[in-house]
Amino acid sequence: MFYWSLAAEYMKNYVKTKLTYRADFWIEVLSDLLFQAVNLIFILIVFRHTPTLGGWTEAEVVFVYGYFMVPSGIFGALFNIWNFSERYIVKGEMDRVLTRPAHNLYQVLLENLDPPSLFGSFIGLIIMIVSWGDLGLTFHLMDIIMLAVFTIGSVMIYAGIFTSLTAISFYSDAPTGILPLMYNISNYGRYPVNIYNKIIRFFLTWLLPFAFVGVIPASYFLGRNETGLSDLAPYTPLMGVIVLGIGLFIWNHGVKRYRGAGS
């Protein structure tokens, strides 16, 4: 209850700031969508020059991308902590957060909510529905439930990986440039993983399981079971629990090491 009311208060504050810089809100929405559009344009352009990508058709790859947008939009709205190290460690704002009763990660996330990102999820959903028709997939009520379950799992995987990486700032002094790296790698989970060589595939499935935030859950709906992809799909939520668990453990352990900046 306490945590819910906190979230509500922060949301009110968010709306107030955004009303001050109104035009910027829409530009932000637009730039988020544009960022997604660029990746989509890449797919569309590529398929003008080839009929299939590793055996997958254009509609299928677009569908995978549509799915990917849903969890990545939710993740983007909740986890907008790209400048964590600079703002909270270097400038010492973590001190302020730690003196308060709510869990520190929860506070940090609330302070950085980015709701415009959700528009991406919305567009992703539309893309899925449209290509659902194009592909002539049959629709079951079960699919909605599975979509919700997969989405939660995928968001947890994303959240877990990026929480662990953000927590690195507790352990190393130098702000690391590792976040953009992960962001790029995360994009590769969207493409049919069978186009990559075995090492990268293993990497994307088990070590940094970005394939679970794209091609694996999407293949459940597409019914594509190449190299056992859709067999893996039901494990998405389990993977989410494990990865997020690891992330929170690294974070909490890291917070204990935090000493505050000198300034």
Next chain:
Amino acid sequence: MNSAYLDLIRIRFLMMLAYRVNYYSGIVIYTINIGAYYFLWEAIYGEQKVLAGFTLAQMTTYVAVSWMARAFYFNNLDREIANEIRDGSVAVQFIRPYNYLFVKLMQGFGEGLFRLFLFMGPGLALVCLIFPVKLPSDLGIWAIYLVMLLFSFLINTQINMLVGLFAFFVENNEGMLRMKRVLVDLFSGVIVPISFFPGWLAVTMKWLPFQAITFLPSSVFTGRITGSEVARVFGIQVVWFVVLIIPIAWVWRQARTRLFVQGG
């Protein structure tokens, strides 16, 4: 007085050098990026030998060189300028006896040189070891490419300045900065060579400055553009460099009368 500007290049170069460790991770990021695009393009080509005038070997080289060139010309001058406008420190710059934009250009160039020697150079070497990248053997092409690369930097910096200066008019232009970055990556041809674009989009791109940042230099470097064509595409770069000075000068004149400082 010119030596003051040269000193700015030197100081920024040394400043970057102090934080060089961060850039080693940057090289890894770019290499992984290039690697993923390499596999992707390999799958796209499949059985086909040539797509949009590119062989797979040329494509691999194009991707590697374009990303590494991006490492050189990329800078955050847009954000620096916008921040200085927002926190008001630009007001101090107005009263100093130099040209603010020229100072920014020099700082950007110092950063560019740093990135050329400690990022692009080693990065390209690393990429050549891992992937089948074929660099041209003709020294003339290297010379022309270096000059074109300089203009890539100039044009990209001009676009950054224009977007950065917009902070004078829109208070908070964070969204615009992000949008610009995405647009430049797509339209300059880093992600897909412009000759892959469908008809109308490719035609539109020919009339915009972005292709001059990556697509034209990389096309020359991979040997897709040769002979007298090289002079023509270089001409396009020079024309854009000159043309872009006009809106910058105009915005700068307008801006000086509009400055209002938020907080600070």
